[in-house]
Amino acid sequence: MSQRNFAILAILVAAAVLGAFLLIRQEYLFVAGYIVLQYVVLATAWNILGGYMGYINFGAAAFFAMGAYGTVVIQKLFPMPPMIVLIIAGGIIAGVVGLVMGYLTLRLRGAFFAIATLALAVVLQTLITNWGFVGGSRGAYIVRPPQAPLLETYVQYLFLVMLVLSVLALITARAIERSRLGYGFATIRDDELAAESSGVPTLKLKLIATTLSGAMMGMAGAPFPYYINYLDPGSGFNLAFAINAIAMPVIGGTTSWLGPLIGAVLLGSIQQYATVAISSAADLSNLIVGVLLVLFVIIAPHGIVGMFRRSARGPGH
């Protein structure tokens, strides 16, 4: 399928989802759907660095929080900013953080890179916790605009925003996969030393991947303060974001754009269902994710997509 046809198809599917949700007229669907879509963006963003290039980022929550706190800062300085400005700003802030992280960790591979991302997340969280302007450890309240643009309620509007972001993220991921950039990432994943000696600009590619992946996570975080109305470091830097951003692509399959999508929709829906069906669900849904992650990496190392690919090719491959 050509890039353009895929984009049209993605937009049609998204429109169908929105239409179906509007027909059902269940406000809760939008509340839960927002979180699932947010995970689609986060998982896709994580997969650009983690799946395509093989560099594991334990600090997805920090990039997400950069976007969210970017919104807090902007709306403290200028009341009622338009959503598009917030999303672009979140993308730029988190992208710059990604670029800096890329520079700091250029010499690191494998485990050391992963640990450095975790360290970066905690340093950023400590900075935010001690920064009074954005509320410090007490957190900050964010007032939603009185009227929702385009749709009836503000939650529906936020859902639409995240739907657009998801479509953009998936189109970007698929485009990368089939471009020189994506092949470059794959050479780094398979053998960085060999890639470098055959003339692949590994340094440049790494910086592109950390920046792009970070920026997408920041964009996913930008509308978040409006969604929860109140943002503190604990909710912005929630470790659940970090583990879901890893678990969803790994469970879905890391080699293509489809894996993070499947993983995010599946795991996200299970967690949202658990939230409604069972009490003390936040912890329980984390447990579900942890158990599924461990089971999948042991039993199905290529994720759900890998399971189908292998059976499609038949035995012996």
Add this chain to the structure above:
Amino acid sequence: MDFPFELLINAVIAGLLLGGFYAAVTVGISLSFGMLDIVNIAHPAFIIVGSYIAYILNVTYGFDPILSAIVVLPLFYALGWAIYQIYYHSFEKRGRDSMRGFSFFFGLLFIAEVSLILVFGVDYRYVEARYVGPAIHFGFVDLPYRMMVPCAVSLLMFAALQLFIKRTFIGRAILAVSQDQLALQLMAVDPVRIKRIAFALSIATASIAGACLIVIQPLEPSVGREYIGRVFAIAVLGGLNSLPGTLVGAILLGVIESITATFYGPSWAPAVAFGCLLLTLAFRPAGLFGR
């Protein structure tokens, strides 16, 4: 303004005691990550599990937390043995797919932490023992037993491990497997068996480190996260595969953290550990004593 020397000296001494304890927390990582190249990011979570076991035995039977940690040591050894079996058969044997190995331990970390939250909730728990309350005073210097006992126990465990590694056949084999696995095979030693023992030992240290931790401070399950940065910072600072290096790194970080907490407030302390880690990784990835 007078520089508060008394405060500084107290902070340094508290940091030294804390550093001794950090050595016990990190020694497991030095073994698993430093020597075996297994990124056991879940190690701090196992330490917290150790803390809670010490807590249960202390609250229900009134056992001394550190003695009960020694009693359950074999259980932790067995746990480590089992985890290595799974790790070896699912990841190490299949080749160099490190991403899934990470995810495995990251998942274990979450399972351990969330299970503890589901069973015990997020209230802070603490233990009762004769040495938890009192302190010795030398002039203006305070030496709380709450810090001194864990520090002493940690250093003892550390020394025992160092002796084990330097003096026994298996210990030397662990060192050898960290340097050249193939050479070990040529000497007719099974590297997988040696690694299994070493990994089981690394998890066993979590039992004692956990008991020390709950003596030092009341804790809840997510406290373990703070220690992820700390243990890796110390292990990397110390140059990964040397236990004496780990001890120096632990004491260094303990002192720096304690001084930061005293002069700038405890909310900045976590940034110190992770900041040190980031800077070391960025500028001296081989550690302070690396070549």
